[in-house]
Amino acid sequence: MDNSVLFKNVIYKYQMNTPFQHTALNNINLKIKAGSFVSIVGKTGSGKSTLVKHINALLKPNSGTINVGNFTINSKTNNKNLKKLRRKVGMVFQFPEQQLFANTVKEDIAFGPLNFGYEENKIPNIVEHVSKIVGIDKDLLNKSPFELSGGQQRRVAIADVLATNPEILILDEPTAGLDPEGKKFIMNLINDLNKNQDITIILVSHQMDDVAKYSDEVIVMQDGNLVKQCYPDELFANTNLLKKYDLQMPVSVKINLMLNERGFKLNDLHLDEDDLINAIINKLKEC
Amino acid sequence: MPMDNFIFGRYLPMDSIIHKMNPAAKIFLCFYFVILVFFANSLLSYSAMCLFVIVLIFLSKSPIKMFFKGIMPLIWIILFTIAIQILFSSGGEMIYKIGIINITTFGIKNAIFLFMRFILIISLSTILTITTDPLEISSGISILLRPLKKLKFPVETFSLMISIALRFVPTLTDETKTIMDAQRSRGVDFGSGGLVKRVKSFIPLLIPLFVSAFKHADNLSIAMESRGYRINNRRTHYNNYGWSNFDTLSLFLAVFISMIIFILRK
Numbered sequence: 001m002d003n004s005v006l007f008k009n010v011i012y013k014y015q016m017n018t019p020f021q022h023t024a025l026n027n028i029n030l031k032i033k034a035g036s037f038v039s040i041v042g043k044t045g046s047g048k049s050t051l052v053k054h055i056n057a058l059l060k061p062n063s064g065t066i067n068v069g070n071f072t073i074n075s076k077t078n079n080k081n082l083k084k085l086r087r088k089v090g091m092v093f094q095f096p097e098q099q100l101f102a103n104t105v106k107e108d109i110a111f112g113p114l115n116f117g118y119e120e121n122k123i124p125n126i127v128e129h130v131s132k133i134v135g136i137d138k139d140l141l142n143k144s145p146f147e148l149s150g151g152q153q154r155r156v157a158i159a160d161v162l163a164t165n166p167e168i169l170i171l172d173e174p175t176a177g178l179d180p181e182g183k184k185f186i187m188n189l190i191n192d193l194n195k196n197q198d199i200t201i202i203l204v205s206h207q208m209d210d211v212a213k214y215s216d217e218v219i220v221m222q223d224g225n226l227v228k229q230c231y232p233d234e235l236f237a238n239t240n241l242l243k244k245y246d247l248q249m250p251v252s253v254k255i256n257l258m259l260n261e262r263g264f265k266l267n268d269l270h271l272d273e274d275d276l277i278n279a280i281i282n283k284l285k286e287c
Numbered sequence: 288m289p290m291d292n293f294i295f296g297r298y299l300p301m302d303s304i305i306h307k308m309n310p311a312a313k314i315f316l317c318f319y320f321v322i323l324v325f326f327a328n329s330l331l332s333y334s335a336m337c338l339f340v341i342v343l344i345f346l347s348k349s350p351i352k353m354f355f356k357g358i359m360p361l362i363w364i365i366l367f368t369i370a371i372q373i374l375f376s377s378g379g380e381m382i383y384k385i386g387i388i389n390i391t392t393f394g395i396k397n398a399i400f401l402f403m404r405f406i407l408i409i410s411l412s413t414i415l416t417i418t419t420d421p422l423e424i425s426s427g428i429s430i431l432l433r434p435l436k437k438l439k440f441p442v443e444t445f446s447l448m449i450s451i452a453l454r455f456v457p458t459l460t461d462e463t464k465t466i467m468d469a470q471r472s473r474g475v476d477f478g479s480g481g482l483v484k485r486v487k488s489f490i491p492l493l494i495p496l497f498v499s500a501f502k503h504a505d506n507l508s509i510a511m512e513s514r515g516y517r518i519n520n521r522r523t524h525y526n527n528y529g530w531s532n533f534d535t536l537s538l539f540l541a542v543f544i545s546m547i548i549f550i551l552r553k
Binding site: 099102146 | 462471473479490491494498
């Protein structure tokens with residue numbers, strides 16, 4: 001079944017009809033293909049988080065519709081009957097370790113599946129499976145989640161969401177506040193889920209290196225407007241666009257530019273560091 | 288970041304003479320007038336009080352809608368009290384009687400006064416919260432409590448406590464929302480199902496909230512100590528609220544209004 005996400009003329013205003021009214025999403029139209037890795041970038045307050053909260057109906061649009069697979073969300077969507085949608089769309093919030101609450105890691109991971117009505121005898125398998133995916137040791141499963149380190153808590157929180165077996169996974173700054181190693185682990189994990197398990201990834205991020213390296217498509221938000229949806233190389237090859245949207249330049253693009261300035265011209269723009277290294281080696285061999 | 292609603296979010300930053308008043312004077316007068324409402328006991332004195340509150344609302348430039356919003360959460364308590372007054376009070380002329388239910392003129396009159404009393408008190412406190420920033424309220428309270436220092440009451444600590452509590456209301460509201468959203472995404476249905484299920488659904492909300500509140504408290508205490516905070520030292524404040532002629536005038540006005548109420552009451 002097709003699980004693409006489709007926004008049609010979506011408008012969302014915070015605090016409607018008060019003096020504090022504020023347009024967070026201004027007539028958004030977009031399509032996210034099933035199985036793709038899409039990044040949403042933009043300044044703080046540009047509407048990224050508000051946008052993704054519409055995908056599992058945590059927020060409902062003031063007008064317009066959102067289609068997720070065969071679900072339709074509009075301003076009149078009832079708060080009941082959303083379980084199927086929310087099982088399909090997993091959501092990892094910023095600092096997701098804040099959501100941990102259970103006595104043991106095991107119980108915390110089992111919480112989602114139990115809510116969504118998974119059979120109880122299947123739960124131990126699910127817990128074991130997802131804890132392996134996120135790299136949580138078996139002997140941690142019986143510990144309290146509050147005894148773990150920050151990085152481990154983050155992994156448990158991601159396991160919490162993966163446990164419900166989502167087909168679309170939304171991550172809001174999943175690597176914020178982690179050490180470089182932890183960041184790398186999480187990004188590889190997300191990429192692996194996308195490439196090998198065919199989960200649609202929607203990543204909200206300020207880390208342009210990750211965005212450039214992993215995503216199939218980039219959506220740029222600015223003041224509640226969707227200002228660009230394109231391939232990453234199209235966005236990152238154009239320094240004027242980056243400046244216009246106030247986005248940082250990925251390191252790989254910076255290196256490309258610096259090489260260019262010194263007359264060392266590569267044929268293509270390489271956004272992945274390994275590709276870039278190989279291209280430089282090949283070019284050097286040619287010389 | 289926009290916040291949909293916070294408890295003291297009724298504050299409307301505007302430019303009226305009431306907004307500009309000294310917060311201590313405002314809080315004092317608000318309490319004073321609330322007490323004064325209880326002294327009104329006749330149609331005339333209630334009318335005078337109403338007229339005065341309407342003038343205040345007008346002066347505060349606040350939208351009438353905000354006052355209805357203040358009354359709505361209490362509407363059932365108000366209606367319940369009025370119903371009891373109407374149905375069960377005795378005295379005055381009997382209008383209708385069935386079993387233990389007595390409807391008397393006295394009961395109806397009392398019910399009307401009670402209703403007015405509710406509306407007046409809610410309106411007065413709404414005027415205070417609409418026109419006064421939460422931080423102003425806390426510093427106003429600390430100014431009013433200052434005389435208690437003579438009785439060894441820890442006024443500075445107490446007022447800091449209030450301002451910290453107020454300061455964290457929006458923060459914790461935001462966190463509550465985020466955690467609720469996160470747990471909703473994991474399939475929690477807040478506010479549906481039987482009573483036991485409903486109460487149970489709040490555990491995944493309350494535990495993370497407590498954990499984070501303790502973390503905030505811990506971090507804040509370290510931050511305060513590292514900046515040299517000592518308990519019960521006299522502190523200076525970033526905002527100093529001056530005393531204007533209007534504040535003096537408003538105190539005289541309060542005396543004048545009380546005189547009118549006492550003349551008009553029976």
